[in-house]
Amino acid sequence: MELDKMDENDWKYHGEGNKSLVVSHLQHCRVLRLLKFPSEDSAHTRQFLASLGTSICNNTAEQAFRHILNIVDYSKYVMKPLLGEKYVHSGEVVKLPLDFVRQLSLKVQQERPELRCDKVMDTFSGCGLCLPNLTQLPLHHLRDHRPPICVEIKPKCGFLPFSRHITKECKRKVCRFCMHQHYKLANGKWKRLSRYCPLDLFSGSKQRMYVALKNLLEEPQNNLKIFKGGELIFSCKDDAKQQPELNDLIQHLRPYFSHSNGLYNGHQPGKAILNEFIQVICSALLSGGDSNRSGEPRKVHLSESRPHCEASPFPRDLLRNGNHGLPKDSVLAKILQVQMLDNLDIEGIYPLYKRVEQYLEEFPKERNRLQIDGPYNESFMDKVKNCPTEDDGSVEYAVGKVHQYRVAMTAKDCSVMITFAPCEEDEEQQLKLEKPRFTYSISILDLDPKPYEGIPHQYKLDTKIVNYYLRSTQAPPPSSLYKERQECTLLFHAV
Ligand SMILES: O=P(O)(O)O[C@@H]1[C@@H](OP(=O)(O)O)[C@H](OP(=O)(O)O)[C@H](O)[C@H](OP(=O)(O)O)[C@H]1OP(=O)(O)O
Ligand SMILES: Nc1ncnc2c1ncn2[C@@H]1O[C@H](COP(=O)(O)OP(=O)(O)OP(=O)(O)O)[C@@H](O)[C@H]1O
Incomplete structure (x- = not known):
């Protein structure tokens, strides 16, 4: 796929969920997964970007790029080792021409089910996730x-x-x-x-x-x-x-x-x-x-x-x-x-979440060390795998159980x-x-x-x-x- 020669006519609407919209390539066994946002957010963001020039625009695009990178890392370093190499395809982040994404968004709009139209496709970050089209089988x-x-x-x-x-x-x-x-x-x-x-x-x-x-x-x-x-x-x-x-x-x-x-x-x-x-x-x-x-x-x-x-x-x-x-x-x-991995149930997790919140209020810089929002790498996986079995009252225990709960939630959905x-x-x-x-x-x-x-x-x-x-x-x-x-x-x- 040559990213500088992207043509919306080579792609068609494939499906969507709550958070992303997927288009498939007409010839190749590939799909593009693009993020979606609530429509009010997108209107705000567009206004915001229009009024404030390119440096903010770059920041927003950078955030979206990091968000998609997080999705790939989470799949690669957390879910794949847990679920098995053979079942998980993490895909790769691709930078897409903004013009292509905008044209694509217009093209797919009429195909979208009404119940999903409360959100709009991300047309400003210029990035998406490229994955194999799993509804197809390799030609051989x-x-x-x-x-x-x-x-x-x-x-x-x-x-x-x-x-x-x-x-x-x-x-x-x-x-x-x-x-x-x-x-x-x-x-x-x-x-x-x-x-x-x-x-x-x-x-x-x-x-x-x-x-x-x-x-x-x-x-x-x-x-x-x-x-x-x-x-x-x-x-x-x-x-x-x-x-x-x-x-x-x-x-x-x-x-x-x-x-x-x-x-x-x-x-x-x-x-x-x-x-x-x-x-x-x-x-x-x-x-x-x-x-x-x-x-x-x-x-x-x-x-x-x-x-x-x-x-x-x-x-x-x-x-x-x-x-x-x-x-x-x-x-x-x-x-x-x-x-x-969710062995405490949300009723057991919620008090631990509050323990983490209280700790972060006191020590906000600890958010990074505890990897609350990632990065999702081997060290995050260590926290998931090596969480103490008994509650010793520590924030480490609480964070470990919260991480485990979130991983379990992914598997439940x-x-x-x-x-x-x-x-x-x-x-x-x-x-x-x-x-x-x-x-x-x-x-x-x-x-x-x-x-x-x-x-x-x-x-x-x-x-x-x-x-x-x-x-x-x-x-x-x-x-x-x-x-x-x-x-x-x-x-x-x-x-
Ligand atoms: O909470 P649930 O069990 O209703 O699951 C939500 C799903 O609803 P469902 O019950 O499967 O129809 C929901 O699916 P739909 O949008 O209803 O198709 C999403 O998958 C949602 O995940 P996210 O917020 O998009 O990351 C899911 O939310 P999470 O709880 O997984 O975050
Ligand atoms: N790699 C793929 N190959 C083929 N089809 C795919 C692929 N990834 C996603 N799809 C299709 O696109 C749809 C939406 O994708 P996905 O479930 O990832 O969206 P989502 O918004 O993250 O879902 P959710 O509602 O659970 O948050 C899927 O239900 C599936 O039919």
């Missing part, structure tokens, strides 16, 4: 005319907190995602409750994972996206009232599971295709484990807490005490391990991308399914640092979610919601 993997399918899952927190600091008993029984659903519904963020439960996905039980994925397909919200040949083909609708079209998805998937036509001829072939699709995703999520002598992948049982969420729709009588767990090197085991394409029989990395065979790659994305200043907000949000959940589940539920949930339940074949 593709010997088939069918384009790769990519499934992006934002799994969220996969365990129930076990900290002694917890004050509300329901947090030990119902997971944060399931509780949060009620609060999101009340706020109007979503129109229907999702039946997805992260604890099912992280269980390592094929049956429970299957149910979790099926529930994601029925109500993807912002937890599931599907791409074909790099194009988004399935996600939540811009109008949150509308349900995504499963029939369209089936048509897209049919050529990949064509043998199903024969197998299930005349007998709900669409559902059979979705069944197989889910099984491919499950196999990918469970892959990556090393083998012990018996050839069985080594399992890890990470959860110190109850392994089942009481709000999950998975039938309780099907919960067996079987030796499930996730294969040690599987992507979900890696993510869960990092999520569980990251996404997994599984990209697969049909392959020939002799491909090396294949999912062990009878038929069809796929070559695949798995990556973890959105590994940005979570701000230290966000901790008071997290504390308040936690209280709101729990209180709202208790209130809404104690009162009889509005009957229409439950009706909708039942109506949208598909009948899948058991696995």
Whole structure:
């Protein structure tokens, strides 16, 4: 990519989250990730820059540049060692011509979903992050005319907190995602409750994972996206009232599971295709484990807490005490391990945050030594890894636990991308399914640092979610919601 010859016509809108907007290159397997700002901030910044000349402009650009460098360093020196080399692509910071970024911003504006337009793309810093396009597979993997399918899952927190600091008993029984659903519904963020439960996905039980994925397909919200040949083909609708079209998805998937036509001829072939699709995703999520002598992948049982969420729709009588767990090197085991660095829960972290704040008020220069805002390097990682296990009352302990909590928060908000394409029989990395065979790659994305200043907000949000959940589940539920949930339940074949 020649940075001095950047042309907005070579790029197209690819997607966005709360903090960044992503464009993909039309020919190369590359994306650019650009930061976003609340629109008022941007208007202020532009006015500010216009009125105050280039030196301030350079400072602002410099700040944005450092912010993106921080994102890359955090991914490289913190998240990659924790999650594994093979899953993390940190990307590189690139300086972009301002004219290119401005033209690009105008070009993508009409493609952006309305619910994300409260923020605007950064058009003044002139920097972005260049990453491989993970919805595609490297060309040498593709010997088939069918384009790769990519499934992006934002799994969220996969365990129930076990900290002694917890004050509300329901947090030990119902997971944060399931509780949060009620609060999101009340706020109007979503129109229907999702039946997805992260604890099912992280269980390592094929049956429970299957149910979790099926529930994601029925109500993807912002937890599931599907791409074909790099194009988004399935996600939540811009109008949150509308349900995504499963029939369209089936048509897209049919050529990949064509043998199903024969197998299930005349007998709900669409559902059979979705069944197989889910099984491919499950196999990918469970892959990556090393083998012990018996050839069985080594399992890890990470959860110190109850392994089942009481709000999950998975039938309780099907919960067996079987030796499930996730294969040690599987992507979900890696993510869960990092999520569980939060072993005090926000209720235990908040007082430690206040201890740090008090200390910084007295010794503001210590902020740098304690690496509150980075740099995210080996020394930061040391603080995360070598934090004392017992509270000795020190600021070092408090900072270590706060750092661990922030790292865990990143893992609770990251996404997994599984990209697969049909392959020939002799491909090396294949999912062990009878038929069809796929070559695949798995990556973890959105590994940005979570701000230290966000901790008071997290504390308040936690209280709101729990209180709202208790209130809404104690009162009889509005009957229409439950009706909708039942109506949208598909009948899948058991696995
Ligand atoms: O707090 P949560 O659990 O709602 O997570 C936020 C996400 O909401 P979700 O519940 O997944 O719909 C939220 O996602 P959406 O914008 O709702 O798609 C962001 O990922 C947010 O992170 P950040 O502030 O952009 O760094 C996330 O905030 P963090 O808590 O990870 O900082
Ligand atoms: N390297 C990549 N390759 C392909 N697609 C990507 C890549 N990085 C991001 N995307 C797409 O862009 C979307 C937005 O990116 P990302 O999740 O990093 O945004 P964000 O604003 O940081 O998210 P959040 O809302 O969690 O803060 C992703 O959901 C994904 O579909």
